[in-house]
Amino acid sequence: MNKGYKLFAGCMACLLLAGMSANARQTGRHAAANDTAVVAKEEPKAPESAVIDEVVWVVGDEPILKSDVEVMRMQGQAEGMKWAGDPDCSIPEQIAVQKLFLHQADLDSIEVSESDVTSSIDQQIDYWLQMTNGSKEKLEEYRGMSIAQMRQQMHDDFKNQQLITKMRQELVKDITVTPADVRKYFEKLPEDSVPYVPTEVEVEILTRQPKVSQDEINRVKEVLRSYTDRVTRGETTFATLARLYSEDPGTARQGGELGYTGRGTLDPAFANVAFNLTDPKKISKIVETEFGFHIIQLIDKRGDRVNVRHILLKPNVSQDAVDKAKLQLDSISSDIKAGKFSFEDAASFLSDDKDTRNNHGLMAYNDRQNQTLTSKFQMKDLPTEIAREVEGMKVGDISKPFEMVNSKGKKVCVIAKLKARIDGHRASITEDYQVMKDLVLAKKREEFIHNWVVDKIRHTYVRINDRYKDCKFEYQGWIK
The missing domain is CATH 3.10.50.40 (Chitinase A; domain 3)
Known part of the structure; x- marks a missing residue:
C-alpha cells in the first residue's frame, strides 16, 4: 500500500549489497583464518589486478571481501550515486559501518518481520518492471535471472537494510530539541543556508x-466459500488460490502470508478471527473488514503474535x-x-x-x-x-x-x-518553527549517530589491508 519504493540517501543508499553469496562469505572467513599462515611463508604478493577475491577489512569477526566492495561500487554506478571522497576508501568504510549497526542490532535483539522484507522486495521488483513497461521477460533477460532468483538474492540484503534502519531509529528515539536549541541554531545560520x-x-x-449491492456481496461470499471447499477437498492449496485470486497486493505473491503479526497492527475484526484459529487444516468463516471480505488460514502462533494466510476479495462498485x-x-x-x-x-x-x-x-x-x-x-x-x-x-x-x-x-x-x-x-522561525525544529533535530541525531559509530569502532576489533591506511575516512579510529 505504499506509494513506491525509495532508496535511502547518504550511507543508507549503499545498503543493497546484492550478490554476497554464502559461499563468498565462507571463503572470506577461511581467508581471514589463513591470513597469518600466508604471511609466515613470505610468498611474493600477486599484483592487485590479478587477485580474484580477498579479505580487505575485518570488523569484529566479519570479513569484508574485495568482491563486496566491487558489488557496491557497481550498484552505486547503476543508481547514479556519488561517493563522498575517494570511492576506494568510502565504499569499504560504508560496508564496515553497516556491520557495526548489524552487530548492535543482533546484541539488542532487533527484529524485522518477514512480511516487511518481502513487501520491500516486491516494491523494488515492481519498480524494475515499470522500467521495462511491465515486461517480466525483459526484466529477467536484463538481469540474467528469474524473478524468483531475484527475490532470493535480494532477501538478506533487504533484511539487513531494514535492521540497520530500525537500529538507527532505536539509537536516536530519545533525542529531543528545545525551542532554545532551535532559536540558537537559526540565529547562527547564514542567510543563504536557510532552507527553502x-x-x-x-x-x-x-x-x-x-x-455495494447485496447481490454483489453475495457473489463475493459465494466465491470465497468455493475457495474454502476446494481447499477442504484437497483440489488445491490455500496459498495457490491466494497467489491467483487475492486482491491484497502486499501478500498475494507470498500465498497470502502476513508473517508474524501482533493483534494491534491488524483490523479488529480480522484479528479476532485470526487469533482464535487453532487448527492449520481448517479455514475461517468469512470476515468483513474495511478492506473487503476475507478467509483466513492459520500457519503458526508464537506468544502474542500469529502468522496466517488470507485471501481478500473486494466487491465491485x-x-x-x-x-x-x-x-x-x-x-x-x-x-x-x-x-x-x-x-x-x-x-x-x-x-x-x-x-x-x-x-x-x-x-x-x-x-x-x-x-x-x-x-x-x-x-x-x-x-x-x-x-x-x-x-x-x-x-x-x-x-x-x-x-x-x-x-x-x-x-x-x-x-x-x-x-x-x-x-x-x-523558512522563518516564527512561521516555520516545525521545519526548523525538524532540521535541528535531524542535525542532532546525525551528530549522535556519528559519535556512536566512532565509539563503536574504538571498542571493536578492526583490521584493514595496508593499502587503505592512507585513506581519509569519515569516521576516526579505523586504523588502530
Whole structure:
C-alpha cells in the first residue's frame, strides 16, 4: 500500500549489497583464518589486478571481501550515486559501518518481520518492471535471472537494510530539541543556508462511499466459500488460490502470508478471527473488514503474535452507485455554499471517512522521516487525485465531486476544500518553527549517530589491508 519504493540517501543508499553469496562469505572467513599462515611463508604478493577475491577489512569477526566492495561500487554506478571522497576508501568504510549497526542490532535483539522484507522486495521488483513497461521477460533477460532468483538474492540484503534502519531509529528515539536549541541554531545560520520551504496546503475532505449491492456481496461470499471447499477437498492449496485470486497486493505473491503479526497492527475484526484459529487444516468463516471480505488460514502462533494466510476479495462498485454518491455530494456542496451549514460541520456528521471525520474533515500527513504529524502537505505528498483537484483552487474553494481510491483500497467519492495555502518561501522561525525544529533535530541525531559509530569502532576489533591506511575516512579510529 505504499506509494513506491525509495532508496535511502547518504550511507543508507549503499545498503543493497546484492550478490554476497554464502559461499563468498565462507571463503572470506577461511581467508581471514589463513591470513597469518600466508604471511609466515613470505610468498611474493600477486599484483592487485590479478587477485580474484580477498579479505580487505575485518570488523569484529566479519570479513569484508574485495568482491563486496566491487558489488557496491557497481550498484552505486547503476543508481547514479556519488561517493563522498575517494570511492576506494568510502565504499569499504560504508560496508564496515553497516556491520557495526548489524552487530548492535543482533546484541539488542532487533527484529524485522518477514512480511516487511518481502513487501520491500516486491516494491523494488515492481519498480524494475515499470522500467521495462511491465515486461517480466525483459526484466529477467536484463538481469540474467528469474524473478524468483531475484527475490532470493535480494532477501538478506533487504533484511539487513531494514535492521540497520530500525537500529538507527532505536539509537536516536530519545533525542529531543528545545525551542532554545532551535532559536540558537537559526540565529547562527547564514542567510543563504536557510532552507527553502515548498508550497504547502491544508485540505479538508468529505467522502461518500458508494453503496455495494447485496447481490454483489453475495457473489463475493459465494466465491470465497468455493475457495474454502476446494481447499477442504484437497483440489488445491490455500496459498495457490491466494497467489491467483487475492486482491491484497502486499501478500498475494507470498500465498497470502502476513508473517508474524501482533493483534494491534491488524483490523479488529480480522484479528479476532485470526487469533482464535487453532487448527492449520481448517479455514475461517468469512470476515468483513474495511478492506473487503476475507478467509483466513492459520500457519503458526508464537506468544502474542500469529502468522496466517488470507485471501481478500473486494466487491465491485456499480457506476450507478458512484453516480448516486456524487449526486449526494453535489447536494451537500450546494447546501454549504447556501450557508445552511459549514463544510467542517458537514464533514463531521456526513463524511464516511473515519480518518478525517473527527477532525472536521482536515487531512493529516504522517511524516515518517521526522516522525511528526502535520496538517500541512506539500503537493507531492497529497494523494494524486486530491492534488490534481486543489492545484488550481483558491483558499475557501470547494471542488466538484470526484472519484479516488482510499487508503483501504476502496473506491470513494470526494469533495475537497482548500483550507489554506502557504506559497514557497525561505523558512522563518516564527512561521516555520516545525521545519526548523525538524532540521535541528535531524542535525542532532546525525551528530549522535556519528559519535556512536566512532565509539563503536574504538571498542571493536578492526583490521584493514595496508593499502587503505592512507585513506581519509569519515569516521576516526579505523586504523588502530
